Amino acid sequence: MKDNYDINNYTYDMDRCIGCKGCVWVDHVYMPGVRYGVKCPSNAYKLFDGYAPMGREKIGKALLEGRIDYTPEYLDVMYMCQLCGACDAGCKRNLDLEPLSVLESLRVKAVKDGKGPMPAHKKVAQNIAEKGNRYGAAEKRSGWITKDTKISDKADMVYFPGCSASYVEKGIAQATGKILNKAGINFMTLGDKDTCCGHPVATSGMLDEAKAIARKNIDILKATGATTLVTSCAECYNTWKVIYPKMLSKNFADMGYQVIHLVEVVSKLVNEGKFTFSKPMNIRAAYHDPCRMARQGEPWVEWEGTRGQWGILTPKKEYRRGTFGVYQQPRDILNKIQGLDLVEMPRMKENAFCCGAGGGVMDAYPDFAMWAATERLTEVQSVAAEAVISACPYCKKVFNEASKANNMNIKAYDITEIILACM
Amino acid sequence: MGIPQEAYKAMEDIVGSQYITDDQVIAQAYVGRLGHGKDTGIDLEMNVPPAVIVLPRTTKEVQGILKIAHRYKINYVPASSFWISHCAPKRPNSIVLDLKRMNDLEIDEENMCAICGPGVIFSQLQEEAIKRGMYTTTPGGGSQVSVVANHINWGLSPLNYRNGVPGRRVLGGEWVLPDGELLRIGSMSTSDDPFWGEGPGPDLRGLLRGWIGWFGAMGVVTKLAVKLLPFHDEGLKPVGISPHTTLQFPEKKRIRWYNFVMPTRESLVECMYDIGKAEIAAALTKVPQQWRYIAKAGCREDFWEGWNTNEARKSINNIHICRVMLVGYASEEQLEYEERVLMDIMDSYGAKLGRTRQSDNSWIKNADSATMWMMTGAYTSVQVTVDTVDCGVKGGEGLAREKPAFTPPLMDDYGEPGWFQVSEIGHMGYIEFLQYWDPNPNQENLYKKDEWNYIKVPTLDAEWGMFNAFNMYASPMNLTGKAYGPECRKWFEKVKAEFDPDKISNDPIPWDVDEYVDKVDWVNKEDYINRDWSKG
Numbered sequence: 024m025k026d027n028y029d030i031n032n033y034t035y036d037m038d039r040c041i042g043c044k045g046c047v048w049v050d051h052v053y054m055p056g057v058r059y060g061v062k063c064p065s066n067a068y069k070l071f072d073g074y075a076p077m078g079r080e081k082i083g084k085a086l087l088e089g090r091i092d093y094t095p096e097y098l099d100v101m102y103m104c105q106l107c108g109a110c111d112a113g114c115k116r117n118l119d120l121e122p123l124s125v126l127e128s129l130r131v132k133a134v135k136d137g138k139g140p141m142p143a144h145k146k147v148a149q150n151i152a153e154k155g156n157r158y159g160a161a162e163k164r165s166g167w168i169t170k171d172t173k174i175s176d177k178a179d180m181v182y183f184p185g186c187s188a189s190y191v192e193k194g195i196a197q198a199t200g201k202i203l204n205k206a207g208i209n210f211m212t213l214g215d216k217d218t219c220c221g222h223p224v225a226t227s228g229m230l231d232e233a234k235a236i237a238r239k240n241i242d243i244l245k246a247t248g249a250t251t252l253v254t255s256c257a258e259c260y261n262t263w264k265v266i267y268p269k270m271l272s273k274n275f276a277d278m279g280y281q282v283i284h285l286v287e288v289v290s291k292l293v294n295e296g297k298f299t300f301s302k303p304m305n306i307r308a309a310y311h312d313p314c315r316m317a318r319q320g321e322p323w324v325e326w327e328g329t330r331g332q333w334g335i336l337t338p339k340k341e342y343r344r345g346t347f348g349v350y351q352q353p354r355d356i357l358n359k360i361q362g363l364d365l366v367e368m369p370r371m372k373e374n375a376f377c378c379g380a381g382g383g384v385m386d387a388y389p390d391f392a393m394w395a396a397t398e399r400l401t402e403v404q405s406v407a408a409e410a411v412i413s414a415c416p417y418c419k420k421v422f423n424e425a426s427k428a429n430n431m432n433i434k435a436y437d438i439t440e441i442i443l444a445c446m
Numbered sequence: 447m448g449i450p451q452e453a454y455k456a457m458e459d460i461v462g463s464q465y466i467t468d469d470q471v472i473a474q475a476y477v478g479r480l481g482h483g484k485d486t487g488i489d490l491e492m493n494v495p496p497a498v499i500v501l502p503r504t505t506k507e508v509q510g511i512l513k514i515a516h517r518y519k520i521n522y523v524p525a526s527s528f529w530i531s532h533c534a535p536k537r538p539n540s541i542v543l544d545l546k547r548m549n550d551l552e553i554d555e556e557n558m559c560a561i562c563g564p565g566v567i568f569s570q571l572q573e574e575a576i577k578r579g580m581y582t583t584t585p586g587g588g589s590q591v592s593v594v595a596n597h598i599n600w601g602l603s604p605l606n607y608r609n610g611v612p613g614r615r616v617l618g619g620e621w622v623l624p625d626g627e628l629l630r631i632g633s634m635s636t637s638d639d640p641f642w643g644e645g646p647g648p649d650l651r652g653l654l655r656g657w658i659g660w661f662g663a664m665g666v667v668t669k670l671a672v673k674l675l676p677f678h679d680e681g682l683k684p685v686g687i688s689p690h691t692t693l694q695f696p697e698k699k700r701i702r703w704y705n706f707v708m709p710t711r712e713s714l715v716e717c718m719y720d721i722g723k724a725e726i727a728a729a730l731t732k733v734p735q736q737w738r739y740i741a742k743a744g745c746r747e748d749f750w751e752g753w754n755t756n757e758a759r760k761s762i763n764n765i766h767i768c769r770v771m772l773v774g775y776a777s778e779e780q781l782e783y784e785e786r787v788l789m790d791i792m793d794s795y796g797a798k799l800g801r802t803r804q805s806d807n808s809w810i811k812n813a814d815s816a817t818m819w820m821m822t823g824a825y826t827s828v829q830v831t832v833d834t835v836d837c838g839v840k841g842g843e844g845l846a847r848e849k850p851a852f853t854p855p856l857m858d859d860y861g862e863p864g865w866f867q868v869s870e871i872g873h874m875g876y877i878e879f880l881q882y883w884d885p886n887p888n889q890e891n892l893y894k895k896d897e898w899n900y901i902k903v904p905t906l907d908a909e910w911g912m913f914n915a916f917n918m919y920a921s922p923m924n925l926t927g928k929a930y931g932p933e934c935r936k937w938f939e940k941v942k943a944e945f946d947p948d949k950i951s952n953d954p955i956p957w958d959v960d961e962y963v964d965k966v967d968w969v970n971k972e973d974y975i976n977r978d979w980s981k982g
Contacts, residue, residue, distance in 0.1 A: 035823075039823045041819050042479065042480030042481055043481070043529070043588060043815070043816040044527070044590050045590070045816055048567070048569070050691050050812070051569035051590070051813075052686075052691040052692060052693055052807060054811065056551075057549050057570045057574075060567075060569075060570050070547060071499060071544070072472075072499075072528070072544065075475070077475075077480075078475030081474050082472075082474045082475055085471075085474040090474065091471055096469045096472065115688070115689065116689040116691070117689070117820060119745050333746070333821065333823070333884050334884065335746060336746070336747055339747040339748075340747070345688055346687050346688060350687065372687060373688045
C-alpha cells in the first residue's frame with residue numbers, strides 16, 4: 024500500500040519544480056497589481072525564496088541528498104507555513120506536480136527523524152491525547168448545546184463541531200444546530216465520544232498519532248449508523264474528506280461516509296427556495312474563502328502506479344487542482360440576504376490569502392499568524408468592507424484578534440452566525 | 447561563512463538584519479534549477495549555493511552593496527524573478543541580490559509609460575495598464591518575469607507584431623554600474639522624470655541592453671521607464687477557477703481571435719506578409735501542433751494519448767494554423783474594417799476559419815510559459831531566429847531534418863519546424879525551435895541534448911548564415927563569436943573590463959556555457975570550437 028506521506032514518493036515533484044512561482048503569485052489572469060499580488064503568506068512574510076514553496080522543495084531535496092542537515096532554520100522553513108494550499112492550486116494550473124504533498128511529507132519526515140514537530144505542536148498533540156481537544160480543556164465537549172437545540176438520538180446526519188466551536192467559538196456550533204433545526208434536518212452528535220478530528224496532529228507531521236485518531240473517529244461514526252457528517256469548521260471538513268483517506272490510502276468515495284459543510288446544506292436549500300431569510304443585515308462585507316474547504320476542499324482521490332518515460336503516470340492520475348472546492352455556495356447564501364452588500368477582495372477563491380491560523384502556525388508562530396491576518400484585513404479595508412465573513416472558526420478568531428490588536432475596526436463573523444441572524 | 451564578516455556586517459547595516467542571510471539552508475533555494483535552461487548542462491553541473499542573499503529595497507541600498515562587493519572583491523549576481531538559469535550563482539562565495547523588494551510601480555498616463563522597479567512582474571504591470579486603457583507586451587518568457595529584466599533582455603512577445611521588441615521601448619532610468627556608481631540614463635540624466643529615452647550625449651541604452659542583455663554583468667538596473675501602448679478601453683474580465691481561468695473579451699467588438707487553417711505552410715508564411723502589408727491585426731502567429739494537443743489535455747497523460755497517434759504525426763505537415771488577433775483600439779468600426787480586410791486576405795489563400803474561444807489565457811496578461819514543461823518535465827528553445835519569416839521557417843525546417851539524430855533523448859515532435867510569427871507588421875520574422883526531453887538522469891545518452899543545444903544548432907546556424915538570438919546567451923561564444931565575427935567575445939571583454947576590471951559582477955553570458963563546454967568530454971572541439979570559420 025502506498026504511503027501518501029512518504030517524501031520519497033515526491034522526489035520527482037521536487038526535482039521538476041521549474042521555479043515559475045505559480046506557487047507564490049496570484050493567478051496572473053486575476054493578478055490585481057503589485058499590492059496583493061502574492062498569495063503565499065510565508066513568502067509574503069519572510070521574503071527569501073527559501074520561504075516560498077519552490078524554495079522549500081529545493082531545500083527538502085538538499086536534505087534528502089545530504090547536502091544540508093536539520094537546523095533550527097530548516098525547521099522554521101518547514102513549519103512557518105500554513106499549508107494553505109495556495110501553492111498547490113497555483114502550481115497545478117500549469118503542471119502536474121504535488122507541492123502541498125511535498126510540504127506535508129517533509130514535516131512527516133522531520134517527525135520520523137526526531138526533529139519535528141515544533142514544541143508548541145507537541146503540546147497541542149498532548150492536549151488532544153489527554154483531553155480530546157487541542158486546548159487541553161477539561162470541560163465537557165457538549166457545553167455548546169443549548170436547551171432549545173433539538174438533537175436527535177438517532178439520525179443519518181452527524182454534526183461534528185470540532186474543538187474551536189465546542190470550546191471557544193461556541194456561537195458557531197449553536198448557530199449550526201439552530202439552522203439545521205430550522206431547515207428541518209434531523210441530526211445527532213457523537214455525544215460523549217465526540218473528540219478532536221486530529222487536524223493539528225496531522226498537519227504537524229505526527230502521522231502515527233493522526234492515523235490512530237482517524238481510525239478511532241471513523242469507527243465511532245460507523246457505530247452511529249449515520250452516513251453523513253456535517254461540519255461548521257473548514258479544518259474538520261478537510262480532515263474527514265481529505266486527510267483521513269489520504270492517510271489510510273483510500274479513495275474518499277470508499278470511506279463509507281459523506282462530508283458536507285453547513286454552507287453546502289444551506290445553499291442547496293436556498294437555491295431550491297426551501298430556506299429563506301426574513302431579516303435583513305445592513306452591512307458591507309467580504310467573504311474570505313477558508314483554505315481547507317475552498318481550494319483544498321476536493322475529496323481525496325487515491326492513486327497508486329508507476330512513472331515511466333516522459334514522466335507519464337500509469338494509470339492516469341486524477342489531480343486535485345482546487346477547481347471544485349466550496350467557493351460558490353457561501354456566496355449564494357450571502358447574496359440572498361437583504362441589505363448585505365457582498366464584495367470580493369482582490370485575492371479570492373483559489374487565490375485567497377490564508378487567514379494565517381492554519382498548519383500549526385497559530386501555535387508555533389503566533390506573530391506570523393497575526394501578521395497574516397492583519398495583511399488579509401488590509402485587503403478587507405481595500406474594498407471598503409466593514410466586516411469579513413468566513414466559514415471556519417479559526418479564521419474568525421484570528422481575524423477578530425488582529426482587528427482588535429491593530430484598531431482596524433473590522434468585525435469578523437462566521438457565516439453560520441450571519442445565517443442565524445437573518446433567518 | 448564564505449565572505450568576510452565585516453563585509454556581511456556592512457551589508458546588514460545597509461538593508462537591516464531581516465533582509466540578509468548567510469544561512470546555508472536558505473541558500474539552497476537559490477541554487478539555480480529554474481526557468482529557461484533548467485536541466486541543461488550548465489544548470490545541472492555549474493550552479494553553486496551563494497554565500498549570502500541580500501534583499502535591497504532602494505537604489506541607494508544596491509549602490510552600497512555593490513561598493514562593499516568591490517571593496518572586498520566578492521562576486522555578486524543580481525536577479526529579479528530568477529527565470530533563467532544563467533542568473534544563478536556559478537562561482538563560490540557569491541552574493542545574490544534578490545531584487546523582489548524593489549517593486550515600486552508608477553504609471554505615467556500622460557506620457558504613456560510605466561516606471562518600474564526590477565521586482566515588478568508583467569501581470570502586475572498589465573493589470574495597471576489595462577485599467578487605464580493601455581497595455582504592455584507580456585513576453586513569451588511568462589507573466590511572472592520582471593518587467594525591467596525582460597525589457598533589457600530583449601523581451602519578445604507574441605504581441606510584438608504591431609509594436610516591435612520591448613528592448614526598443616526602454617526609456618529613462620537608474621543604472622547602478624558594476625562598481626556601485628549611479629548612472630541616470632535618458633531624461634533622468636537631467637531630471638527626476640524618466641519619461642524619455644534619449645538624453646544629452648551618447649545614448650547608453652544600447653550599451654546596457656545590446657541585443658540580448660548582460661544578465662547582471664554590467665551592474666543592476668534599479669528603475670526603468672518603459673513605454674505603454676494604447677489599448678481599447680472596454681477592459682478584460684477575469685473568469686473561471688484554476689486551471690480554467692481566462693480573460694473574457696468584452697461584448698462590444700473590440701477584440702477578437704481568428705483561427706485559420708491554411709492549405710500549406712508556404713501559404714501560412716505568405717499570408718503573414720500580406721496581413722502586415724495591410725497594416726492590420728494586433729498579433730499573428732503560427733500555432734505548433736504540440737501546443738494544440740497541450741491545450742486539449744487535462745494532464746500530461748492526456749497529452750500523450752493524443753500525441754502518440756498517427757493523426758498527430760500527420761498533422762505536422764497537413765495542418766497549418768494561423769492565429770490572428772484583431773483589436774479595435776479606437777472603435778468597434780476599426781475591428782470591423784480589419785476583419786473585412788483579414789477575411790479578404792485569407793479567402794485569397796483558401797484558408798478556412800475554424801472555431802476559437804473569444805477569451806485569452808496565454809497572451810495578454812497570463813503567458814503560461816510553465817506549460818512548456820508539462821509534456822516531458824524539461825524544455826528549452828534552442829533557436830530564436832530573427833530574420834525574415836520565410837528565411838526563419840526554412841531554418842526551422844532544416845533543424846527539424848537534423849533533430850532525429852538527437853531523438854531520443856529529445857522528444858519526437860514529428861518534424862515540427864517550430865513556432866513562428868512576425869513582428870513589426872511583418873518586417874521581422876521570428877521562429878523559436880522547441881525541444882522537450884525527459885530529464886531523468888537514467889535516460890540513455892542524455893548528454894546528446896546538450897550537444898544539440900550547445901553545439902549542433904549554433905554550428906548549423908553559422909553554416910546556414912542564420913542569426914540565432916539565443917546563440918548570444920545559450921551557445922559557447924568560442925564557437926559563435928568566431929563564426930559570426932568580428933570576435934564579439936573580445937568586444938564583450940573590452941566593455942566589461944572598462945566597467946568592471948576586477949570582474950566582480952556576474953560573468954557576461956554565455957561565459958558559463960563556454961566553461962561548461964570546455965570541461966566536458968563529449969564535444970568535438972576540433973570540429974566545432976576550434977574551427978576556422980573564416981574558411982567557411
